Structure formats: C-alpha cells, structure tokens
Amino acid sequence: MTKTYDAIIIGTGQAGPFLAQRLAGAGMKVAIIERKLFGGTCVNTGCTPTKTMVASAYAAHMVRRAADFGVVDNGPSSVDMKLVKSRKDAIVGQSRTGVESWLRGMTNCTVYQGNGRFESSKEVSVGSERLTANRIFINVGGRAVVPKMPGIEEVPYLTNSSIMDVDFLPRHLVIIGGGYIGLEFAQMYRRFGSEVTIIETASHLAQHEDEDVSTAIRGILEQEGINVRLNATCIGFSRRGEEILAHVDCVSGDPEVSGSHVLLAVGRRPNTDDLGLTEAGVAVDKRGYIVVDDQLRSSVPGIWALGDCNGKGAFTHTAFNDAEIVAANLLDNDPRKVSDRITAYALYIDPPLGRAGLTEAEVRKSGRHALIGRRPMTKVRRAVEKGEAQGFMKIIVDAQTHQILGAAILGTGGDEAIHSILDVMYARAPYTLIQRAVHIHPTVSELIPTMLGQLQPLADTAGAPR
Numbered sequence: 001m002t003k004t005y006d007a008i009i010i011g012t013g014q015a016g017p018f019l020a021q022r023l024a025g026a027g028m029k030v031a032i033i034e035r036k037l038f039g040g041t042c043v044n045t046g047c048t049p050t051k052t053m054v055a056s057a058y059a060a061h062m063v064r065r066a067a068d069f070g071v072v073d074n075g076p077s078s079v080d081m082k083l084v085k086s087r088k089d090a091i092v093g094q095s096r097t098g099v100e101s102w103l104r105g106m107t108n109c110t111v112y113q114g115n116g117r118f119e120s121s122k123e124v125s126v127g128s129e130r131l132t133a134n135r136i137f138i139n140v141g142g143r144a145v146v147p148k149m150p151g152i153e154e155v156p157y158l159t160n161s162s163i164m165d166v167d168f169l170p171r172h173l174v175i176i177g178g179g180y181i182g183l184e185f186a187q188m189y190r191r192f193g194s195e196v197t198i199i200e201t202a203s204h205l206a207q208h209e210d211e212d213v214s215t216a217i218r219g220i221l222e223q224e225g226i227n228v229r230l231n232a233t234c235i236g237f238s239r240r241g242e243e244i245l246a247h248v249d250c251v252s253g254d255p256e257v258s259g260s261h262v263l264l265a266v267g268r269r270p271n272t273d274d275l276g277l278t279e280a281g282v283a284v285d286k287r288g289y290i291v292v293d294d295q296l297r298s299s300v301p302g303i304w305a306l307g308d309c310n311g312k313g314a315f316t317h318t319a320f321n322d323a324e325i326v327a328a329n330l331l332d333n334d335p336r337k338v339s340d341r342i343t344a345y346a347l348y349i350d351p352p353l354g355r356a357g358l359t360e361a362e363v364r365k366s367g368r369h370a371l372i373g374r375r376p377m378t379k380v381r382r383a384v385e386k387g388e389a390q391g392f393m394k395i396i397v398d399a400q401t402h403q404i405l406g407a408a409i410l411g412t413g414g415d416e417a418i419h420s421i422l423d424v425m426y427a428r429a430p431y432t433l434i435q436r437a438v439h440i441h442p443t444v445s446e447l448i449p450t451m452l453g454q455l456q457p458l459a460d461t462a463g464a465p466r
C-alpha cells in the first residue's frame, strides 16, 4: 500500500535534516530516507573526520616543533594511528547518532532506511514500501570518482571513504589528485609519519586558486617533505610484489612512483545514477548533476534538488544554504536564491586557506578596474608570535564601486579571519568600512584594515596598471 506524505526527502546529508525540521515544524507530514549513514558525507567521510584527523596531525607536528618554542621534549614521541582513528570515530559517531536521533524524535517526521528510488514523479520506493508526495526533495550528495586509469582495477586503492577505516600508518601514500581533498590527506599523513607523493595532472596544486596561492601551498607542503609531481600524464598502475607502482609521465622526475598505498582524490560525482530520475522525468546535465533553477527547482514541478547533487556548490555550507533557500521560498514567502550566495570556502591544510569571492585571475579576466592589497604573514605579528608565519593574504577591490571583489588568506587563522571580509561583501559595503574598523590586537584580522590602506592598482597580465 502506498503511504502518502506532504513531503519526501531523499538523503540525510547537510540539507535534508534541516529542511525536514522546517517542513515538519510547519505542520507537514514528512518522510525522510537514508540508505547508508545518517549525516551523509560531511559527518561520516568528509569534513568532520578529516578535520578531526587534521587536528591530530597538527598535534604531532607541534610536538616535533616543541623545541622551537623552548619546550624540551626528551622522550621519543610517536603517533598511534589506532588512537587517532578511535578519536575520529568517537567524534564522527557523536555527530551521526545526533542526526539520527534528531530525525527519529522529530514530530511529523518518519525515517525510512533503505535506497530511495523514483517510480514516477510523485512516487518513491524504499525496499518494499511505496511513498507518495506532491513535494519531493533530493539530497543524495556524491561519491568519489574512480577514474578509468590503466591498471586501476589491478591494484588496491583507497578513497576518502575507505581511508576512514585505516588504523595503521601507510609507509608511502601516493595520492592521485592535488585538489582540496588530496592536499588535506597529504599533509595529514605526512605529519603522521608516512612518506607522501602527490600526483597531479594540472600544472599547479589546488588548480582553481591563483598561481601565487598555489605556489605558496606547494612550498608549505614541500617544506614538510611531501613529494609533488605536476603536469602528470599517462597515469597508470601496476604491482611489484607488495609495492604499488604509479606510472606517470611528468616533465621531470621518475616515470614510476613506488608506494605502499594509493588514495584516489580526483573529484566527486553525484549519486544520481541509480535514483530513477528517468522514471520521474528529472533532467540531469552530462555529468549527472540535477539541473535546477535559482531556487533549486528541478525540471519537474514538485521536485527540488539540494546540495552536492545539483552542482551549484560542493560544500556543507552550500548544501545547508540550499535548504534555507528552499524553506524560505516555500514557507516564509521570502524569495531567496542561489545567486545571492558569495563563493567562500577553506582549504584545511596548515596553515589554512580562507577564500571569499573572485580570485585575482577571475578579476583580471573580467577586465574591470581593480585595486589589490597584499601582505605576507611574516608581517602579521600574531603569526610571528605563534611561530606560524607561512603564507600571505590578499584582497581585491573594485576601483569604481569600492566593493570587495575577492580575498584569500593563506595563513594561520585564515579560515576564520576571512569572515570579516565575507560579511562586508554580503553587506555590499565599501572596503573603507573594514579599513576604518578597529580590530583587536594581536590578531590576523587586525592586518586586514592595514592591507586595505595600502591598495595598489591591479596590474594586468602584461604588468601594466589598470
């Protein structure tokens, strides 16, 4: 027998549970379906476990650096990977059970466990159950891409999910992909004690960043002994006894990298392939992302797509914001939209990169008249005092409107300090608002007004001032 609801939500990632609460709170009868782990990627195999492990890696790093701070550490220190993992598992477990019990205890909300699949535009099956609703919300997230590289099926490999079960130290971790996920794992495992090699097909790491940012990131990682192989082509794999060989054609360096373990970090794909979207008539693009409008409505009236599966964002905060947008439109008569959102994210290497708005390259490409301010972290007293003066910050301002176009803070506290810039961008206020604000000393943020007081015309690629 088909059960009727006011709303069905497929997936309990970063959008589904909040939306369930809003809809159920408004009196709707809601069904929410989860096929695997409550809380989705961020909680189980993404943000939470990685940042928990980044914290363990930071502790290991600081123990090694103790003498730099006058702290004498006479005993040999070591990293116990079983303890690192159990700390991570405990923190992840708390979050996951928190999401599950929140949903199970929610008035007007019924939880279904199993694979949700469209049978038609108004019907979803979960195991032997059939559910129907006039409003269906897809929040199915994504998973790691396993690239069709020669030999990939012949070697064991890890992804961001399976590496969560690792409770030992890989002797030599070869990471395919120098994007955000690959870089976080690279530094983390290097700090735990593994040899680490990153193999990246692009000409620079974190390829969406400006070249100066990416060069500085590379410097930080190489200083810690991470091997970086760029411009890699013809990547393939084979085995030699216990060793995994990654074959690679680079401008320089050996044509073979021999490691004990391989981590694939070459991107993610949406979980839309086994969802019955054809039966529902929901349009996807050629990469499988559900096509949505600015208010996250799919091509079928009554079906919305939120989070990573719509290709409009790839972060927890964008997925959560998707839920806010849908709830505002449906319940609050507030026409919020995706295009109100300013790009913002962090890369959690140490020191972290906080980013907001356009990159310098994007501003240059747009051809607009702009001003730029830069400051090395060696000129940020707080960073020097903490013994963490790697990196730099920069900010770009529209020369006519004086609005901030974008910023990058690669440095200690950069993931937090970027928010003072982001909030002024949301306010669409002129940069002088921050420039005249009195920030607390000593902080990283206090140098943002100083940097804004020293803006220069942004030279174009040929070096001429704009």
Ligand SMILES: Cc1cc2nc3c(=O)[nH]c(=O)nc-3n(C[C@H](O)[C@H](O)[C@H](O)COP(=O)(O)OP(=O)(O)OC[C@H]3O[C@@H](n4cnc5c(N)ncnc54)[C@H](O)[C@@H]3O)c2cc1C
Binding pocket: 010, 011, 012, 013, 014, 015, 016, 033, 034, 035, 036, 037, 038, 039, 040, 041, 042, 043, 045, 046, 047, 048, 050, 051, 114, 115, 116, 117, 139, 140, 141, 142, 160, 181, 271, 274, 275, 306, 307, 308, 309, 313, 314, 315, 316, 317, 318, 319, 348
């Ligand atoms: C290693 C790593 C680190 C990351 N770090 C960060 C970070 O620091 N900050 C940040 O903002 N973002 C980070 N992200 C990205 C972040 O995890 C995702 O952007 C976020 O989880 C997307 O949320 P979502 O709700 O779209 O989907 P998900 O969190 O992926 O949730 C989707 C849920 O739907 C379920 N599901 C899928 N198909 C079905 C189905 N047919 N039926 C029922 N249930 C289904 C899945 O089991 C899953 O629980 C990281 C990602 C990775 C991989």
